[in-house]
Amino acid sequence: MTRLDHAPLPKKSPRQARAQATYDAILQAAAHILTEGGPTALTTNLVAEHAGVSIGSLYQYFPSKEAIVAELIRDLRRQMLDDIRGMAAFVEGQPLRFAVARMIRASIHHHVHTQGRAEVLEQLEHHLPFDTETEAIKTQIIDLVAALLDSHGIEQPRHAAFDMINLVVGMAHPALHVGETDYEALALRIERAALGYLGLNTSGSVA
Amino acid sequence: MTRLDHAPLPKKSPRQARAQATYDAILQAAAHILTEGGPTALTTNLVAEHAGVSIGSLYQYFPSKEAIVAELIRDLRRQMLDDIRGMAAFVEGQPLRFAVARMIRASIHHHVHTQGRAEVLEQLEHHLPFDTETEAIKTQIIDLVAALLDSHGIEQPRHAAFDMINLVVGMAHPALHVGETDYEALALRIERAALGYLGLNTSGSVA
Amino acid sequence: MTRLDHAPLPKKSPRQARAQATYDAILQAAAHILTEGGPTALTTNLVAEHAGVSIGSLYQYFPSKEAIVAELIRDLRRQMLDDIRGMAAFVEGQPLRFAVARMIRASIHHHVHTQGRAEVLEQLEHHLPFDTETEAIKTQIIDLVAALLDSHGIEQPRHAAFDMINLVVGMAHPALHVGETDYEALALRIERAALGYLGLNTSGSVA
Amino acid sequence: MTRLDHAPLPKKSPRQARAQATYDAILQAAAHILTEGGPTALTTNLVAEHAGVSIGSLYQYFPSKEAIVAELIRDLRRQMLDDIRGMAAFVEGQPLRFAVARMIRASIHHHVHTQGRAEVLEQLEHHLPFDTETEAIKTQIIDLVAALLDSHGIEQPRHAAFDMINLVVGMAHPALHVGETDYEALALRIERAALGYLGLNTSGSVA
DNA sequence: CATGAATGAGGCTTCATTCAT
DNA sequence: CATGAATGAAGCCTCATTCAT
Numbered sequence: 001m002t003r004l005d006h007a008p009l010p011k012k013s014p015r016q017a018r019a020q021a022t023y024d025a026i027l028q029a030a031a032h033i034l035t036e037g038g039p040t041a042l043t044t045n046l047v048a049e050h051a052g053v054s055i056g057s058l059y060q061y062f063p064s065k066e067a068i069v070a071e072l073i074r075d076l077r078r079q080m081l082d083d084i085r086g087m088a089a090f091v092e093g094q095p096l097r098f099a100v101a102r103m104i105r106a107s108i109h110h111h112v113h114t115q116g117r118a119e120v121l122e123q124l125e126h127h128l129p130f131d132t133e134t135e136a137i138k139t140q141i142i143d144l145v146a147a148l149l150d151s152h153g154i155e156q157p158r159h160a161a162f163d164m165i166n167l168v169v170g171m172a173h174p175a176l177h178v179g180e181t182d183y184e185a186l187a188l189r190i191e192r193a194a195l196g197y198l199g200l201n202t203s204g205s206v207a
Numbered sequence: 208m209t210r211l212d213h214a215p216l217p218k219k220s221p222r223q224a225r226a227q228a229t230y231d232a233i234l235q236a237a238a239h240i241l242t243e244g245g246p247t248a249l250t251t252n253l254v255a256e257h258a259g260v261s262i263g264s265l266y267q268y269f270p271s272k273e274a275i276v277a278e279l280i281r282d283l284r285r286q287m288l289d290d291i292r293g294m295a296a297f298v299e300g301q302p303l304r305f306a307v308a309r310m311i312r313a314s315i316h317h318h319v320h321t322q323g324r325a326e327v328l329e330q331l332e333h334h335l336p337f338d339t340e341t342e343a344i345k346t347q348i349i350d351l352v353a354a355l356l357d358s359h360g361i362e363q364p365r366h367a368a369f370d371m372i373n374l375v376v377g378m379a380h381p382a383l384h385v386g387e388t389d390y391e392a393l394a395l396r397i398e399r400a401a402l403g404y405l406g407l408n409t410s411g412s413v414a
Numbered sequence: 415m416t417r418l419d420h421a422p423l424p425k426k427s428p429r430q431a432r433a434q435a436t437y438d439a440i441l442q443a444a445a446h447i448l449t450e451g452g453p454t455a456l457t458t459n460l461v462a463e464h465a466g467v468s469i470g471s472l473y474q475y476f477p478s479k480e481a482i483v484a485e486l487i488r489d490l491r492r493q494m495l496d497d498i499r500g501m502a503a504f505v506e507g508q509p510l511r512f513a514v515a516r517m518i519r520a521s522i523h524h525h526v527h528t529q530g531r532a533e534v535l536e537q538l539e540h541h542l543p544f545d546t547e548t549e550a551i552k553t554q555i556i557d558l559v560a561a562l563l564d565s566h567g568i569e570q571p572r573h574a575a576f577d578m579i580n581l582v583v584g585m586a587h588p589a590l591h592v593g594e595t596d597y598e599a600l601a602l603r604i605e606r607a608a609l610g611y612l613g614l615n616t617s618g619s620v621a
Numbered sequence: 622m623t624r625l626d627h628a629p630l631p632k633k634s635p636r637q638a639r640a641q642a643t644y645d646a647i648l649q650a651a652a653h654i655l656t657e658g659g660p661t662a663l664t665t666n667l668v669a670e671h672a673g674v675s676i677g678s679l680y681q682y683f684p685s686k687e688a689i690v691a692e693l694i695r696d697l698r699r700q701m702l703d704d705i706r707g708m709a710a711f712v713e714g715q716p717l718r719f720a721v722a723r724m725i726r727a728s729i730h731h732h733v734h735t736q737g738r739a740e741v742l743e744q745l746e747h748h749l750p751f752d753t754e755t756e757a758i759k760t761q762i763i764d765l766v767a768a769l770l771d772s773h774g775i776e777q778p779r780h781a782a783f784d785m786i787n788l789v790v791g792m793a794h795p796a797l798h799v800g801e802t803d804y805e806a807l808a809l810r811i812e813r814a815a816l817g818y819l820g821l822n823t824s825g826s827v828a
Numbered sequence: 829c830a831t832g833a834a835t836g837a838g839g840c841t842t843c844a845t846t847c848a849t
Numbered sequence: 850c851a852t853g854a855a856t857g858a859a860g861c862c863t864c865a866t867t868c869a870t
Contacts, residue, residue: 019829038334044865054831055866065865123330127245162385163378167400170377171370178369189404193374196403197396225849226854251840261856266841433850452748458844468852469845479844537744541659576799577792581814584791585784592783603818607788610817611810639870640833665861675835680862 023061025051027075030068034120042069070131073121076114077137081144083110088144096152100164100194103145104187107168111176112183119173141165154198167193230268232258234282237275241327249276277338280328283321284344288351290317295351303359304407307371310352311397314375315390318383326380348372361405374400437475439465441489444482448534456483484545487535490528491551495558497524502558510566514578514608517559518601521582525590526597533587555579568612581607644682646672648696651689655741663690691752694742697735698758702765704731709765717773718821724766725811728789729804732797740794762786775819788814 029050033042044065048058062068087106091099111118125134145161154160171190180186195201236257240249251272255262269275294313298306318325332341352368361367378397387393402408443464447456458479462472476482501520505513525532539548559575568574585604594600609615650671654663665686669676683689708727712720732739746755766782775781792811801807816822 040334043863056831056868057829059866060829126326127247162382163396163400166378166381167374170380171373173377174373175370189370192406193370193400193404197400199399201408229854250838252838262841263843263856264854267854270841272840454748457842470847470852471850473845474850541661577796577810577814580792580795581788584794585787587791588787589784603784606820607784607814607818611814613813615822643833664859666859676862677835677864678833681833684862686861 019061022051022053022057025053026058026061026068027071031072031117034072035116039120039124044068066128069121069124070128070134072117073125073128074131074134074137076118076121077134077141079114080110081137081141084141084144088148091148096149096154096198097195097200099148099152100198100200101187101191103148103164104168104172104190104194105183108172108176108183108187108190111169111172116177119177149198160198163197164194167197226268229258229260229264232260233265233268233275234278238279238324241276241279242323246327246331251275273335276328276331277335277341279324280332280335281338281341281344283325283328284341284348286321287317288344288348291348291351295355298355303356303361303405304402306355306359307401307405307407308394308398310355310371311375311379311394311401312390315379315383315394315397318376318379319390323384326384356405367405370404371401374404433475436465436467436471439467440472440475440482441485445486445531448486449530453534453538458482480542483535483538484542484548486531487539487542488545488548488551490532490535491548491555493528494524495551495555498555498558502562505562510563510568510612511609511614513562513566514612514614515601515605517562517578518582518586518604518608519597522586522590522597522601522604525583525586530591533591563612574612577611578608581611640682643672643674643678646674647679647682647689648692652693652738655690655693656737660741660745665689687749690742690745691749691755693738694746694749695752695755695758697739697742698755698762700735701731702758702762705762705765709769712769717770717775717819718816720769720773721815721819721821722808722812724769724785725789725793725808725815726804729793729797729808729811732790732793733804737798740798770819781819784818785815788818 026047030042030047033046033050042065044058045055047068048055051058062071083106084103087102091102094102142158142161142165145164146157149160149164150157168190171193172186175186233254237249237254240253240257249272251265252262254275255265258265265275269278290313291310294309298309301309349365349368349372352372353364356367356371357364375397378400379393382393440461444456444461447460447464456479458472459469461482462469465472476485497520498517501516505516508516556572556575556579559578560571563574563578564571582604585607586600589600647668651663651668654667654671663686665679666676668689669679672679679689683692704727705724708723712723715723763779763782763786766785767778770781770785771778789811792814793807796807
């Protein structure tokens with residue numbers, strides 16, 4: 001159960017257009033199977049079939065099944081980072097309340113958009129060898145949020161960023177999972193908790 | 208994709224003392240393997256071996272591997288319910304702030320106590336057939352918290368209970384996973400979010 | 415694949431009434447399971463359960479599963495022999511045509527009466543070690559029929575007896591299996607073949 | 622106890638020459654094991670071993686053990702149908718006596734040729750889910766014989782075909798099983814019964 | 829490079845049988 | 850003797866991966 005092996009990287013960077021297409025098809029197929037059938041449904045043969053390539057070809061592009069999952073995770077994290085980057089740029093110079101509101105909506109949007117892919121992949125990530133790039137991205141995400149909080153004078157910004165992300169995800173994810181569709185109402189509820197955490201007194205009370 | 212099958216129940220209730228010991232040993236072994244090696248490490252043969260019984264004995268008590276996991280989940284939920292019951296009784300008549308503080312500590316304690324078992328089991332629960340008892344317990348947990356919140360005048364208490372539980376678990380769980388050991392500090396941070404959610408203004412600000 | 419081992423005999427002759435009851439209950443349970451669920455449904459534990467005894471007790475009376483089946487087969491053959499004996503006595507001194515007619519009806523009756531038990535048991539018999547008693551009974555059955563035929567001047571009576579039995583069973587069994595319920599019509603059809611075999615010209619033609 | 626499931630079909634038709642060889646080897650091995658050791662000897666691992674392929678390969682071509690047996694049965698029935706077709710064409714326009722004689726010899730030949738495979742497979746067929754193709758073939762066989770009988774003015778030709786087939790098989794099969802090798806003598810005995818059944822008076826009597 | 833046939837370790841489960849109580 | 854807990858060999862099957870064509 002070593003957790004220190006080298007993370008599985010894609011075997012080779014696709015040089016040609018066709019190769020790139022195959023590569024992408026495999027990832028898409030894997031993502032699709034994962035969201036539809038869960039982790040146990042993800043078999044290399046099924047992925048190859050869905051991707052319309054032979055099992056042999058699949059192994060040309062990925063050294064192992066884990067490598068596919070790892071790449072899926074990296075993709076997701078990259079996209080997350082991009083979203084957060086965009087959001088951070090957008091709220092630059094705006095008051096903290098506004099920034100927090102944006103962040104929460106962005107998070108909800110992200111979850112809805114990736115429709116459950118995030119859930120399964122995060123589960124699988126736990127049982128994958130440590131991946132440098134993924135960790136780097138996660139660090140960047142924390143850093144971005146921390147910088148944002150720091151610029152508003154929040155103490156221990158990295159700590160706070162960690163908590164904030166967990167708070168938002170922790171509340172949004174189960175609600176969405178259970179079928180909640182009123183995203184704005186959900187966002188407002190999460191906002192109360194987030195602002196409370198940050199010590200920004202909210203005007204009214206639920207009680 | 209049926210989710211309506213019969214939930215896997217233990218096959219046969221142990222009548223002799225020896226049987227009870229075997230039964231317990233199997234569950235303990237399974238829990239141990241799950242926390243140490245994750246879902247993929249959980250094989251029936253390994254469970255039997257760790258439990259010090261034959262594979263045949265394992266199948267005397269559980270009709271399938273899933274049934275073991277299902278029972279583990281039920282155990283966890285029952286324990287959760289007990290903890291919450293105790294907590295609810297303890298905070299009876301106390302102010303909401305106090306109740307919330309207790310609830311958060313209880314939750315953290317529970318997580319620490321079950322050391323990650325909760326995480327894996329919740330993941331696995333998603334891919335198991337619907338289990339009436341487990342769902343019943345979860346409902347009772349929500350009901351208890353909802354009643355608590357309701358007694359303090361919180362609006363939409365069931366909704367709030369759902370959010371509160373996710374908030375607490377969502378924040379506590381990753382922090383503990385990452386190795387945080389200052390439980391009191393963690394509790395205080397979660398408290399700020401919780402009180403904010405409930406609209407109970409906190410005195411100071413982080414900023 | 416030796417076929418020469420000793421046939422499995424019941425472990426001990428039951429001396430007491432209770433023992434006899436248990437012994438019978440086991441055989442009945444086995445017969446029932448066999449007719450209902452076929453050979454694959456016959457497991458020792460299930461037999462014990464149906465018989466209302468513990469698996470340990472079952473093994474007090476029968477040394478193995480095969481022994482149960484072997485006893486079931488012996489039972490069936492004994493009953494067959496009895497039926498044929500009765501029939502042979504009944505047709506004593508009657509013309510051959512009459513005897514044949516009786517024999518056919520008796521055979522059909524026997525099959526209907528044991529409702530499929532005969533089929534399954536005959537199949538199983540092929541894969542059981544040679545059983546002296548069963549073979550002895552089968553010989554006696556042939557002998558009885560042969561004597562009957564001989565008394566009517568049929569040549570090579572043992573050979574003819576063998577053929578006659580197969581003819582009757584071979585025609586009756588599939589027809590009954592397919593659901594034929596007009597036993598008399600079936601008997602008449604078989605009779606034509608039997609009489610033809612024996613060289614007793616039938617009055618009319620099907621054509 | 623459903624009998625309405627899909628019949629087990631071979632999983633994947635072999636595209637390469639190597640594949641076809643593997644496919645055939647599996648079926649041959651299964652047939653061999655079945656005739657030598659009976660149903661209980663037929664294990665997937667043994668089949669794979671005898672076929673000289675890995676167990677994985679076996680499951681590339683057959684989704685289950687039952688599927689192998691089902692295919693063996695279909696093979697046998699197809700071959701039977703072919704034999705009967707040839708025989709029917711051959712006796713076209715010939716007198717019924719001649720046709721019957723041919724049919725009986727063909728049947729004996731078929732049994733000898735498939736050396737007991739028929740016996741075991743017919744037994745196993747009872748415990749297999751309904752197979753459309755097999756049933757279709759059986760119907761065609763009956764139809765062919767019925768047409769033959771009908772062309773000779775036999776009443777209720779389908780009924781008669783059913784009886785005739787059972788008569789012939791019912792007599793031939795046990796005799797051959799018991800080791801009879803004088804096929805012509807056997808054929809003549811069966812002929813007497815068959816002609817008797819059809820109402821074609823035989824010249825002499827056994828008596 | 830693509831293909832897909834082949835591999836085989838290993839997972840789940842059954843069930844005849846033994847044996848301590 | 851009865852009980853039923855325990856055993857474990859052995860069967861069925863999956864699926865990640867390799868390799869000849």
